[in-house]
Amino acid sequence: MALSRLSSRSNTFLKPAITALPSSIRRHVSTDSSPITIETAVPFTSHLCESPSRSVETSSEEILAFFRDMARMRRMEIAADSLYKAKLIRGFCHLYDGQEALAVGMEAAITKKDAIITSYRDHCTFIGRGGKLVDAFSELMGRKTGCSHGKGGSMHFYKKDASFYGGHGIVGAQIPLGCGLAFAQKYNKDEAVTFALYGDGAANQGQLFEALNISALWDLPAILVCENNHYGMGTATWRSAKSPAYFKRGDYVPGLKVDGMDALAVKQACKFAKEHALKNGPIILEMDTYRYHGHSMSDPGSTYRTRDEISGVRQVRDPIERVRKLLLSHDIATEKELKDMEKEIRKEVDDAVAQAKESPVPDASELFTNMYVKDCGVESFGADRKELKVTLP
Amino acid sequence: MAALLGRSCRKLSFPSLTHGARRVSTETGKPLNLYSAINQALHIALDTDPRSYVFGEDVGFGGVFRCTTGLAERFGKNRVFNTPLCEQGIVGFGIGLAAMGNRAIVEIQFADYIYPAFDQIVNEAAKFRYRSGNQFNCGGLTIRAPYGAVGHGGHYHSQSPEAFFCHVPGIKVVIPRSPREAKGLLLSCIRDPNPVVFFEPKWLYRQAVEEVPEHDYMIPLSEAEVIREGNDITLVGWGAQLTVMEQACLDAEKEGISCELIDLKTLLPWDKETVEASVKKTGRLLISHEAPVTGGFGAEISATILERCFLKLEAPVSRVCGLDTPFPLVFEPFYMPTKNKILDAIKSTVNY
Numbered sequence: 001m002a003l004s005r006l007s008s009r010s011n012t013f014l015k016p017a018i019t020a021l022p023s024s025i026r027r028h029v030s031t032d033s034s035p036i037t038i039e040t041a042v043p044f045t046s047h048l049c050e051s052p053s054r055s056v057e058t059s060s061e062e063i064l065a066f067f068r069d070m071a072r073m074r075r076m077e078i079a080a081d082s083l084y085k086a087k088l089i090r091g092f093c094h095l096y097d098g099q100e101a102l103a104v105g106m107e108a109a110i111t112k113k114d115a116i117i118t119s120y121r122d123h124c125t126f127i128g129r130g131g132k133l134v135d136a137f138s139e140l141m142g143r144k145t146g147c148s149h150g151k152g153g154s155m156h157f158y159k160k161d162a163s164f165y166g167g168h169g170i171v172g173a174q175i176p177l178g179c180g181l182a183f184a185q186k187y188n189k190d191e192a193v194t195f196a197l198y199g200d201g202a203a204n205q206g207q208l209f210e211a212l213n214i215s216a217l218w219d220l221p222a223i224l225v226c227e228n229n230h231y232g233m234g235t236a237t238w239r240s241a242k243s244p245a246y247f248k249r250g251d252y253v254p255g256l257k258v259d260g261m262d263a264l265a266v267k268q269a270c271k272f273a274k275e276h277a278l279k280n281g282p283i284i285l286e287m288d289t290y291r292y293h294g295h296s297m298s299d300p301g302s303t304y305r306t307r308d309e310i311s312g313v314r315q316v317r318d319p320i321e322r323v324r325k326l327l328l329s330h331d332i333a334t335e336k337e338l339k340d341m342e343k344e345i346r347k348e349v350d351d352a353v354a355q356a357k358e359s360p361v362p363d364a365s366e367l368f369t370n371m372y373v374k375d376c377g378v379e380s381f382g383a384d385r386k387e388l389k390v391t392l393p
Numbered sequence: 394m395a396a397l398l399g400r401s402c403r404k405l406s407f408p409s410l411t412h413g414a415r416r417v418s419t420e421t422g423k424p425l426n427l428y429s430a431i432n433q434a435l436h437i438a439l440d441t442d443p444r445s446y447v448f449g450e451d452v453g454f455g456g457v458f459r460c461t462t463g464l465a466e467r468f469g470k471n472r473v474f475n476t477p478l479c480e481q482g483i484v485g486f487g488i489g490l491a492a493m494g495n496r497a498i499v500e501i502q503f504a505d506y507i508y509p510a511f512d513q514i515v516n517e518a519a520k521f522r523y524r525s526g527n528q529f530n531c532g533g534l535t536i537r538a539p540y541g542a543v544g545h546g547g548h549y550h551s552q553s554p555e556a557f558f559c560h561v562p563g564i565k566v567v568i569p570r571s572p573r574e575a576k577g578l579l580l581s582c583i584r585d586p587n588p589v590v591f592f593e594p595k596w597l598y599r600q601a602v603e604e605v606p607e608h609d610y611m612i613p614l615s616e617a618e619v620i621r622e623g624n625d626i627t628l629v630g631w632g633a634q635l636t637v638m639e640q641a642c643l644d645a646e647k648e649g650i651s652c653e654l655i656d657l658k659t660l661l662p663w664d665k666e667t668v669e670a671s672v673k674k675t676g677r678l679l680i681s682h683e684a685p686v687t688g689g690f691g692a693e694i695s696a697t698i699l700e701r702c703f704l705k706l707e708a709p710v711s712r713v714c715g716l717d718t719p720f721p722l723v724f725e726p727f728y729m730p731t732k733n734k735i736l737d738a739i740k741s742t743v744n745y
Contacts, residue, residue, distance in 0.1 A: 065707040084611060090551075142723035150723055151721070152722070153547050155549070155550075169505075169548060170506065201477075201478040202478060205478060206479060232477075233457070233478075233502075234454055235451055235453075237449065239475055240475065240476075240477040241695045302452055362723065365723070367716070368718060369716060
């Protein structure tokens with residue numbers, strides 16, 4: 001989807017650049033999907049399996065799409081931050097900025113038939129699965145037009161047609177669910193896999209190990225992805241885990257440690273993992289990543305880590321900057337083009353926010369809908385059991 | 394009294410409860426909010442018993458609600474420490490620690506996350522003394538968890554799970570209504586020789602400010618308090634809901650209805666006598682809680698009072714509670730048992 005938009009847009013801003021450089025050997029981005037091979041900066045580390053190659057096959061089209069998608073996600077999260085501070089988003093809001101490479105890299109390696117299930121830090125995963133910005137903002141603000149019809153909020157984004165099984169508030173609860181999805185995929189011979197994402201905090205939950213055992217026992221095509229951003233709320237990994245090598249914690253389940261700030265490395269790892277899971281059963285991917293915001297909007301994020309650390313990571317490992325450098329060094333786009341793209345994205349996000357702000361709050365009767373299957377006839381009582389009684393729709 | 398603790402053999406010894414029997418409610422102190430009062434109680438608890446420990450997720454830096462501020466610095470990382478993110482493990486670990494004669498004060502970050510530990514609480518903590526024929530017990534266990542609506546908490550930061558725990562003989566369930574109460578009740582819970590689940594109304598952490606005496610005091614468990622006297626109807630509640638009920642009582646008074654308001658404080662085992670005496674006086678009962686009405690603790694109170702006061706009742710027992718839905722996101726104002734809903738119910742009960 002992003003790629004087709006690219007071909008119609010890039011023509012307009014590339015033309016002036018090309019006429020300005022008559023003897024340019026620049027390639028036309030819009031039509032260029034010829035393969036480029038990029039080496040990942042950091043090698044993969046593996047446990048009980050072979051590492052995939054560090055040379056990632058990609059194309060200028062794809063790298064530009066990474067840039068565009070990550071910039072969009074980043075812009076969305078920043079906009080959500082402002083909306084939260086303006087009290088238009090209420091409740092708990094967990095932002096993903098810094099971790100965008102994971103969402104885009106994963107999407108590049110899989111199809112919409114592969115399922116993704118994740119934790120509450122799900123806004124960007126939703127966008128990666130093809131979710132619209134306006135649906136995301138509407139849901140965040142609790143409006144009827146949101147992806148979960150305003151009933152889920154920040155932590156519960158879902159997209160059935162893209163096999164995105166959502167956003168879960170309870171830490172670690174999504175892991176056994178993910179393994180169940182994988183079982184169904186294997187049973188139905190879908191040739192698809194499930195990516196169950198969880199954090200370094202959730203890695204200490206008992207249910208992870210229960211799910212791992214079951215997946216390994218029955219050779220399920222489940223890929224468990226640990227998004228290791230090094231802090232579980234306010235507790236650093238070295239203080240909560242005896243073994244912070246999360247990719248090895250599967251013991252009898254193979255694992256791979258990946259630089260989660262490098263979209264290409266993520267893509268390579270996910271591709272490798274999908275092939276592995278379809279043939280051999282579960283595999284763990286540990287994505288070494290980082291979140292710039294605190295755990296949620298209620299957490300300043302600086303009481304348990306230094307500001308120097310945060311800005312340090314931003315300077316050296318930022319996923320968007322990395323892709324920007326790639327685009328510039330491979331002559332795929334100029335600084336100005338990228339800046340223009342970012343400006344467009346900013347406008348896109350602002351428009352989506354404005355549109356979402358216009359949408360209505362769900363009707364009060366929605367309080368009672370979808371608890372049970374429709375027309376189940378269950379009675380629900382209000383404050384006064386005698387008068388306020390409704391049969392659930 | 395405090396000096397005796399920790400020096401004796403494995404068995405925990407407890408200061409006499411007459412210690413707290415004097416009317417703390419009339420004493421003055423510093424104005425504190427709920428989390429500061431709880432913080433003070435924890436400081437005192439750790440100070441008076443060298444074998445008490447506070448642990449849970451993120452408690453080291455003070456906790457997400459600041460209830461454990463300063464504890465790690467004062468008592469050291471060996472007594473106040475962070476655990477990994479595993480409620481079942483944390484509570485199980487606490488039970489074991491308590492079984493060895495220590496006071497384990499466990500924090501569950503939000504009551505909504507207590508369910509992985511439910512098995513440990515119900516099947517282990519509640520039954521330990523019983524099944525070992527009193528050879529072992531985990532009485533030193535206290536589990537603290539913030540519960541209740543906070544205005545925008547949504548499904549997983551607003552739940553009131555007290556009813557699930559009231560169904561388990563072998564543990565105690567305590568819910569304070571204000572800072573002064575919280576400090577005294579928490580100290581009683583920590584020193585009570587039974588495992589206790591202590592739910593703290595998170596809405597009141599910053600909102601409620603009250604004068605809290607600075608010394609060590611305890612408020613007895615299983616004693617309900619009549620916080621407002623009246624003749625026409627008895628209202629029973631606990632935690633943050635009492636503030637709402639009090640508003641309703643004031644409004645009802647303007648319409649000539651005199652309401653008696655009781656704070657249950659301890660839900661299991663609850664003070665049936667106080668409520669019974671009150672209902673025998675007024676002839677009407679209204680119970681209000683945030684948890685959904687079906688199967689909520691109000692049902693237990695209603696059934697018991699019906700048994701004891703049947704002939705004295707002038708009207709059916711009224712329950713003004715949360716709706717039978719998951720705790721909603723944007724619909725929270727409709728879900729909650731608000732002052733107006735309570736007022737309506739008061740009037741319809743009185744006019745029955």
